[in-house]
Each structure stands twice: as structure tokens, then as C-alpha cells.
Amino acid sequence: MADVYRALADETRRLILDELATRDGQSLFEICTALTMHHRVGSTRQAISQHLSVLEEAGLVATERRGRTKLHFFDPEPLEAITRRWPTTRKEAP
């Protein structure tokens, strides 16, 4: 789980997840374009690629080849582990 917290600690990586949550299955080029146009993130393509590697290691992003292009998908499963540990719904007061 430590990987998940580290992955979420970075604003750019959170924005990448926001973009993939909005539309899944994006190439590196699309993610870079979206970050630049929607969030004014000026990071290099190499930097975004490294951010995606961190997210992938944490299990938050999965990749899949479609034809010759590598696409990225958001996987919320590690976030569910967090809410299982600390449930977000409170029990009704007796």
C-alpha cells in the first residue's frame, strides 16, 4: 500500500488520474496534451512517462496495447483498499 500513498502524494499524478477517470484508455501523447491544455502542466513528456510508471507500479494505472499504440487505464482497486481500511461512511448514531 505504501506505493499507493506515494503515487497519490504528487499533484501531477493526481491530475493524470483525473484525466483518465474522465476518459479512459489514453496514449502518452493524449495525456500530455490534456495536462497542458486543461491544467497548464508544462512537464516534459519524459517526466509524464515517469509519473505513469509510478502510477502503474502502484496499481493505479494499467496499460494495454491496442494495435501498435500503448494506452493507459485507471484502476481504482487500490483506492478501494484505502476505504476498506478507513471506511468513508460513518455508522448511524444509536
Next chain:
Amino acid sequence: MRIELTSVYVDDQRAALEFYTEVLGFSKHHDIPLGEHSWLTVVSPDAPGGPQLLLEPAGHPAVKPYRDALVEDGIPSAQFAVDDVAAEYERLTGNGVTFTQPPTDIGTAVVAVFDDTCGNLIQLITEKPGMV
């Protein structure tokens, strides 16, 4: 200074000519035999005197690793302007063209990316009025 000609590398010049004219709608401009290959260019019918696109043979050994790396990351080799990306998306998918990116609003423009079947990804763009 003006842009007279730019190029995309294509696996097969004849197949590329067919795709770029029959499917995309460009017009053949030059087709000059040069041994094994040809000096093969197309232009937009909207601007016959405008920039030419050279359909350049992809035989050089540097082309494959270069293009494979671009396509893996979804990076287009060229960008073409259209009046309405969504309409072109409908027309081209109807003609069997595969898009790696559906029409997407990026704020100042709408873009989409398709596979040109000759080894490249091509981006379509419609810029929004007043945004540039």
C-alpha cells in the same frame, strides 16, 4: 519563407496514394518515377497551390524504430486541419479508418488521431473561433 512541402514516411507508396486520395480526399500532385520509388506528392483540393505532402518511402533503417516509438506513445506524424473533426470522424470510421483518439475537446480546439494504414498516426484538428 513559406512551407512548400512536408513529408510522411509510408510503407508502400501505391497503397499510401490510394489511402491519401480515395479515403482522405487529397489530390495527386506529382508522381515522378525515380527508379524503385517515385516523387509522389498530394495536395488538398481546397488549396491546389498550397503545401504538398510527400509520401516518402520508409525504407531507411532509421525510420522503423523512430516511427514505432512515436506510434507507441500515440504521437502523430502530421496534423491536418478540417472544418469539423466530429464529422470527419464519422465519415472516416464509416470508411474503415481506425482512430486511436476519438474527437476530444482540448479547450482551444477539437482533435482526433487516426492510423493512416501506412505506418503513421495523423491528427485532425478544428480550432475554435476566437481562440487563436
